[in-house]
Amino acid sequence: xxxxxxxxxxxxxxxxxxxxxxxxxxxxxxxxxxxxxxxxxxxxxxxxxxxxxxxxxxxxxxxxxxxxxxxxxxxxxxxxxxxxxxxxxxxxxxxxxxxxxxxxxxxxxxxxxxxxxxxxxxxxxxxxxxxxxxxxxxxxxxxxxxxxxxxxxxxxxxxxxxxxxxxxxxxxxxxxxxxxxxxxxxxxxxxxxxxxxxxxxxxxxxxxxxxxxxxxxxxxxxxxxxxxxxxxxxxxxxxxxxxxxxxxxxxxxxxxxxxxxxxxxxxxxxxxxxxxxxxxxxxxxxxxxxxxxxxxxxxxxxxxxxxxxxxxxxxxxxxxxxxxxxxxxxxxxxxxxxx
Numbered sequence: 282x283x284x285x286x287x288x289x290x291x292x293x294x295x296x297x298x299x300x301x302x303x304x305x306x307x308x309x310x311x312x313x314x315x316x317x318x319x320x321x322x323x324x325x326x327x328x329x330x331x332x333x334x335x336x337x338x339x340x341x342x343x344x345x346x347x348x349x350x351x352x353x354x355x356x357x358x359x360x361x362x363x364x365x366x367x368x369x370x371x372x373x374x375x376x377x378x379x380x381x382x383x384x385x386x387x388x389x390x391x392x393x394x395x396x397x398x399x400x401x402x403x404x405x406x407x408x409x410x411x412x413x414x415x416x417x418x419x420x421x422x423x424x425x426x427x428x429x430x431x432x433x434x435x436x437x438x439x440x441x442x443x444x445x446x447x448x449x450x451x452x453x454x455x456x457x458x459x460x461x462x463x464x465x466x467x468x469x470x471x472x473x474x475x476x477x478x479x480x481x482x483x484x485x486x487x488x489x490x491x492x493x494x495x496x497x498x499x500x501x502x503x504x505x506x507x508x509x510x511x512x513x514x515x516x517x518x519x520x521x522x523x524x525x526x527x528x529x530x531x532x533x534x535x536x537x538x539x540x541x542x543x544x545x546x547x548x549x550x551x552x553x554x555x556x557x558x559x560x561x562x563x564x565x566x567x568x569x570x571x572x573x574x575x576x577x578x579x580x581x582x583x584x585x586x587x588x589x590x591x592x593x594x595x596x597x598x599x600x601x602x603x604x605x606x607x608x609x610x611x612x613x614x615x616x617x618x619x620x
């Protein structure tokens with residue numbers, strides 16, 4: 282994992298918007314988060330730092346990697362994706378690079394894709410990176426506080442390889458989506474939708490015969506270029522789908538919640554994690570949360586938490602680990618691992 286050195290506390294945010302440490306902690310559980318160093322850190326560079334650690338821990342070199350998967354909602358460029366930029370920075374061979382845009386569920390979706398490639402024998406060493414730079418694109422005003430106080434920057438990475446050990450590794454992955462409420466957690470502008478799905482976001486009719494509806498003066502004047510979130514709608518759906526997808530993974534492997542050694546949920550909101558823990562009757566030592574110090578790092582949150590739990594000795598060989606995520610789309614997913 283990699284997180285920037287720049288620690289931003291709730292008190293720091295009170296200097297740029299109307300909020301309080303108590304207000305933020307009560308609603309999210311977050312005490313502080315990390316922000317990228319402007320003009321130095323990017324989603325790719327943070328991903329590279331996490332990747333270097335993962336490669337070292339796995340005992341493989343960049344020359345051994347035969348495929349890259351990069352999950353993010355905050356790419357350096359609109360296109361190309363971060364996968365090729367990481368390949369360039371690490372001086373890797375001309376291997377394939379796939380970018381995953383599944384937001385908070387991105388890491389688990391990417392894990393599922395990588396699992397299939399390895400099971401079929403197509404690739405033997407896959408580098409999977411999830412990285413986010415939210416702080417460059419948030420609305421740090423009172424108007425944007427409901428979203429901006431939640432998110433932080435960081436990256437996580439894993440190396441995936443085939444195993445000859447029976448009943449070890451990725452046991453199963455489970456992926457879902459429901460686009461009915463896609464706009465409830467979204468960043469519609471700038472975009473190519475032209476207001477088709479969200480009439481209030483329809484740009485004015487341009488005078489020119491072509492184009493003129495991607496980035497407009499009205500968008501910039503209204504500052505309509507920030508993420509939107511209906512927090513209540515997200516919470517209501519998440520607290521249903523989180524435990525549901527965890528149980529799906531357990532059922533698929535004939536296991537019970539009591540078999541779980543560690544549940545690592547996407548760090549969306551501490552209140553969601555606590556609700557899920559209560560619903561599933563999990564002990565405190567069966568669930569790992571670190572949103573208090575990093576905020577929500579979307580795609581990166583699961584691998585960051587996975588790495589910290591492992592480093593702290595809370596994950597040991599033979600343990601049953603469940604990963605779960607829910608986010609924009611809506612998409613949600615789980616993965617069951619035998620460490």
